[in-house]
Amino acid sequence: MSVPAAELVGVSKRFGPVLANDGIDLAVARGEVHAVVGENGAGKSTLMSILYGLHRPDSGHVLRAGERIRLRSPADGIRHGLGMVHQRFRLFPGLTVAENIVIGAEPVARGRVDQETAHRAVADLSAKYGLRADPAAQVGGLPVGVRQRVEILRALYRQAEVLILDEPTAVLTPAEAGRLFEVLRTVAATGVAILLVTHKLTEVLAASDRVTVLRQGRVTGRFATADTSADELVHAMIGRSLAAPEPRRRSKPDGDPALAVRDLTVHDADGVPRLSGVSFAVRPGEIVGIAGVAGSGQRELLDTVTGLRSPGRTGQVLLDGAPVVQGRDPRVAYVPEDRHGRATAPEMSLAENLLMGEQHRLATRFGLPRKTVRARAEQLTERFAISAASVDVPITALSGGNAQKAVLARELTRQSRVIVVEEPTQGVDVGVRERVHALLVAARDQGGAILLQSSELSELRELSDRVLVLFEGRLVAEFDADATEERLGQAMTGVLP
Incomplete structure (x- = not known):
């Protein structure tokens, strides 16, 4: 040899x-x-x-x-x-x-x-x-x-x-x-x-x-x-085989939209349009996927929906009929792609990251009670199967998959009507992927209106009830969940069905 x-x-x-x-x-x-x-x-x-x-x-x-x-x-x-x-x-x-x-x-x-x-x-x-x-x-x-x-x-x-x-x-x-x-x-x-x-x-x-x-x-x-x-x-x-995926109920709700995007046009700092006339709706109890090659407007769309970017003078983003709040709308749960830079505070503990945003609810006139914070964090850690030596360790001590589950635990328990999820299983293993998918489907079945962006077409097809395709800032196609990856891929490059 x-x-x-x-x-x-x-x-x-x-x-x-x-x-x-x-x-x-x-x-x-x-x-x-x-x-x-x-x-x-x-x-x-x-x-x-x-x-x-x-x-x-x-x-x-x-x-x-x-x-x-x-x-x-x-x-x-x-x-x-x-x-x-x-x-x-x-x-x-x-x-x-x-x-x-x-x-x-x-x-x-x-x-x-x-x-x-x-x-x-x-x-x-x-x-x-x-x-x-x-x-x-x-x-x-x-x-x-x-x-x-x-x-x-x-x-x-x-x-x-x-x-x-x-x-x-x-x-x-x-x-x-x-x-x-x-x-x-x-x-x-x-x-x-x-x-x-x-x-x-x-x-x-x-x-x-x-x-x-x-x-x-x-x-x-x-x-x-x-x-x-x-x-x-x-x-x-x-150490085990993955459970065979259960045939999943596809959702076709017909109620009022929890999220409505109407004729949205967004420009960058140089005045170049990144989104042009985008309109769609997400209803409670459905997962709507967003597909597109990198740079097709996904970042601008998700930032606008979550309130991180202003919709500008053209178009509207409505949550239950009311305009989205700028800065970070509390009615929207958000799991960003960059869990290190945008989703967690690296200098803080796992417990502090899990309860970020809940301080006002847990606080007393004497501040945040440590026992209550710890008990709540341990409850979330157990419920979402987050592996950590303790809830007091820095969030940076967790593996990528466990950090992702921590972000999901925080956001999915906010009881928000609209949930925006970016690349939910990027960089995680098959066991975590299985768990994350189950959590998203459960959130949908409990009435969540989920907007899901993923670069993995297999993930979009597995989770979404509908898939919208962005190309060069425009919404060019909509597919049901049975669309093939080939058809989705063609639409992503501007070859329309």
Whole structure:
């Protein structure tokens, strides 16, 4: 057997009382795409951070091309041919593509950065790997999929021979994800070893050669992708099979709308229209999905519906017939895509984040009673199956899936008539996804009017009673839940039914 491109041997890592990695062995070969999967909190990110040099193991070691190496920082990882593309891009929006790629390793001529050489090097890399990106373009104005290519090119520019991608499709449309997988195959064909960290089993089965499954910090399965199935991977991930989805009642309520959007037009700061003449309604007891490629107006629509953006002089947003309140309408529960930046206060505890917005109801003239706050937080933690050492830990100590459940717990218990949900299962594992979907359906069945935006067409089809499609700021199509992903995808690109 050939020597692996990289190998982790007997790696263990503890954070306080939590054993994140427990004696893990993992090897990735040159030219293969190796998927690493597991539930939130299974230890995937910690393991990849150790391989890249972000964390040091408490025991065990790392081999690179058969030789033991010591990694004290990511700089050591880069020096040993390791590269990592993080879920949250680490780019400078004010710099060009070429400047972002070569930063820290710029070609120099006569004591200055040689821009011509930098542009040529980036263009050559782009052509070699099929990662199209204009070296002169400013990164801040690029679509998400292109920015991700810049991250990959930056690692390859530094001659990465082992490339780690952490949840690479979390911010991509299905079409962009498909193109990414084609690129990964092209990169792997040159001999680069690729480690793909993902929750999406369809992607694992479509894009990888081998799979390693983690659960509670240990390896619970190693599979050749061609010889396994989604059911087998799920069982290794969560220790059980997923329950077969029950046939779901589709809702067609005919009462008065809880949310009505009428002829809404929204402009950006430069006066460019981002939404043009959008009208629709959501009634109590239904889930209405919003589909569209990135930049089609979803952000502007949801910000306006929740009161975070003014509807301007054209159009109306009505909640039970009354205009939406600017700032943040208390009649609307909101689960945003960016749960770290917009949905939680990172400096506060889990309990404080769970009860944010309830202070006025719980407070006495002496302030907030700690016993009441703690009891209420523990009740929500148990009801929504949030895994945490205690309700006093910082919200940042929770895994992504548990942080998402905490946001859902807070928002779904507000007893709001309208619930706006963005990317509800982005970056969470299959077990959490199942739980989140059940919570949303239960909220709908209790009379909630839910507006759901997701980049996953399968999720929209599974949850929505109707799906609306935005294209270039216009509402171009409406489908019932039986529409195929192909029809939805065509409408998203402007090909109308």
